[in-house]
Amino acid sequence: AQSVTQLGSHVSVSEGALVLLRCNYSSSVPPYLFWYVQYPNQGLQLLLKYTSAATLVKGINGFEAEFKKSETSFHLTKPSAHMSDAAEYFCAVSGASNTGKLIFGQGTTLQVKP
C-alpha cells in the first residue's frame, strides 16, 4: 500500500539557513513523488515532482529534492531560506492504480525566523 511519512510536523529555520524537510514513502509499485506548498487559505501549489527520470529534481523557488530508492526517501531542500518560504509543505506519492490519485503526508509547517 502507498503511504507517506513526513518527519517533523514543525520545522523552524533562520532566514538564510538551509531548509530540510523530510519525507519517506512506502509504495508497492515504482512511485511518482511530489512536494506541494500550501499558503494560508489557498490551494496546493506544486513545487516539484519525480517521475522516474533524474533522481535529483529541481523545482520552483529554489527548492530541490533527491529520490533515494535505497532509503525510500524524497527529502526537500533549499540552500537559503527566505521569509516568503514560510508555509505548509506536503509530500505525496502516487496511488498504485496510476489514475492520478495522490496519497499525501501529514504536512510540515516551515517557520522562517528573521
Next chain:
Amino acid sequence: GAGVSQSPRYKVAKRGQDVALRCDPISGHVSLFWYQQALGQGPEFLTYFQNEAQLDKSGLPSDRFFAERPEGSVSTLKIQRTQQEDSAVYLCASSLRGQDYGYTFGSGTRLTVV
C-alpha cells in the same frame, strides 16, 4: 477562467443540513479529483472523475457523500445530513489527464458544521 474555481469559499452548515460544493475545473481538463483536508492534516482522496465517469469513489467516507460531474465539466460534491466530523476544507483539482499528475488545485471550500 485560468484556474480551478471553487464555490462557496466558506460554508457554515447546521448539523443535519445538506450542502453542495461546486468545482469549476480548467476548461478541457479531463480528470477531476476531490480531496478532503481536515484541520492540521494532509489532503485525503475522496473521488475521481474522468470526463463524466466517476472511476473511483473509494475515498468517500460514507453514503452521505455524493459527487457528480454530469457533463464532464463542472462537478458538485454533495454532503447530506452534515455531521461535525465533516468540517474540513474540500479541495478540487483538475488535470489534462489524470496520469500526468499535472494537477491544478482550487483554493478550496472551508466547511464548518455547527
